[in-house]
Amino acid sequence: MSPERKQFLSLISLHLSGLPEGERSEAVRKADRQIDHAVRSGLTEQAALIRLGDPKVIAEEYRGQARESKRGARSFKGVLRLIGFCCTTGLLTAIVVPFLAALAYGFGISSILIFAAGLLRTFGVPWIPLNLGPGLAIPAEYSMAATLIGGVVTGWIGYVSGGVLKKYLAFLSASYRRVQPGQSC
Structure with a gap:
């Protein structure tokens, strides 16, 4: 040879x-x-x-x-593993994925809107209130700083939610591949 x-x-x-x-x-x-x-x-x-x-x-x-x-060669143990996978992840996924997606997109869009509202209020748009609570209004000159902080915090929550969603979907995908026929566990 x-x-x-x-x-x-x-x-x-x-x-x-x-x-x-x-x-x-x-x-x-x-x-x-x-x-x-x-x-x-x-x-x-x-x-x-x-x-x-x-x-x-x-x-x-x-x-x-x-x-x-x-x-075509699915063992009884493999069928049980697949049923177990579907039973344990089905309902959880139906709750977790929409919840995390709503958090990620909701907080992401909110961070942009918060920043835009602060920018508009800083340049004199009077109809945008910026209050921390009853009787605790933020003066217009501090609007940009307050909304920048609020927007960053809100954006960070959206970013983290999106990262958790990606990790959860990767975990689901890897778990599903393990219960497929012909895969070793």
């Missing part, structure tokens, strides 16, 4: 490192048989390697085929 062929097959094996050893070996043997077949049909080994293509692409194709072959 030539060094190029060894390197080609070892790259396929490397790109399949997440699979069990038996499946990885089978993929490498399959690629080796394809090279042998191409050489027996008249190609040089170098031409056969070029014809097969990128080892990374070959590994991804093999992963896809392995996933598809395992899709």
Whole structure:
């Protein structure tokens, strides 16, 4: 076996490192048989390697085929895990996602409106009240500073809510992938 062929097959094996050893070996043997077949049909080994293509692409194709072959084979334990996932995340997700999205967008838009109101009040728009409570009105000359602080705090709450929402959705996605057939847990 030539060094190029060894390197080609070892790259396929490397790109399949997440699979069990038996499946990885089978993929490498399959690629080796394809090279042998191409050489027996008249190609040089170098031409056969070029014809097969990128080892990374070959590994991804093999992963896809392995996933598809395992899709139909769902164990009882896998079905229970999927039911458990749906039961534990279904209602929670129906509450958490809209709540966090409303917080993120609501506070984000509010921060812009607070800043705009302070800017307008600073330049003399009299109908925009800025009160901290009953009888605690902020003078017009301090409007910009007060609304800048309020806008930053409100914007920060929206930003944090959006970050929590992204993390929750990433967690859901990763959890869902783990309960799919053919995935190891």
